[in-house]
Amino acid sequence: MNLIGDYHTHTIYSHGTGTIRDNVEEAIKKGLKEIAICDHGPGHYLYGVKKKSFPLMREEIDKLNEEFAPKGIKILLGVEANLTGYDGSIDIDDKLINQIDILLLGYHYGVTPRTIFDGFGMYIGNPLSKVLPIGRERLIEINTRAFVKAINNYKIEFITHPGSKAKVDIQTLAREAAKVGTALEINSKHSQLSVESIKIAMKENVDFVVNSDAHRPEDVGNVEESLKRAKEANLPLERIRNIRI
DSSP states (O other), X not given: OEEOEEEEEOOTTTTOSSOHHHHHHHHHHTTOSXXXXXXXXXXXXXXXXXXXXXXXXXXXXXXXXXXXXXXXXXXXXXXXXXXXXXXXXXXXXXXXXXXXXXXXXXXXXXXXXXXXXXXXXXXIIHHHHTTOOTXXXXXXXHHHHHHHHHHHHSOOSXXXXXXXXXXXXXXXXXXXXXXXXXXXXXXXXXXXXXXXXXXXXXXXXXXXXXXXXXXSGGGTTOOHHHHHHHHHTTOOGGGXXXXXX
């Protein structure tokens, strides 16, 4: 069994501690064939990547691809876009999408919402729903619908740590993701997908990915926790896109 790529790593362009080169060199040490640099989308007001940085990252990655091609690794420029509205809005526009190779979608606190209503639900309602049952089922429904709208509006490679910060109906999300070819991530840094969530999601014809969500270069390629959960859930490894048996 081999991990062919880590598609969720962060750098100093958002709030990682290493450079793109640092992450790439660690990926080579770990024997990876691909690595994606996917810093947080610009809608995050604390550590989102600046829009003006995308051309710089594109140029840097293109040069590194030329430099490291003899070592057999491919470097992808991506972004972990943020869900910003219940209508499926994200913080990446078409101009930015045209500059990247891979688009991820996640839910995070600290993101500028599209409307006041979106902000209330996402950043007040969701945290409260974790401790209070009032409105929880309704929030799960609209959270799930928002993700489904987003993956139908954009070509999302996979949803990062689904259910980690905003609860979702994981079976519905898995079913709808399978229809458009979007995978679900088993994230080594976050608790989701959990073993229970994997068991539910695998009932649908959805693919999975395992990623480090590395914020330090030394964590690139460390997906042991993800694989542990996948094996405990009895997920067939051939359903994990970045694993080769």
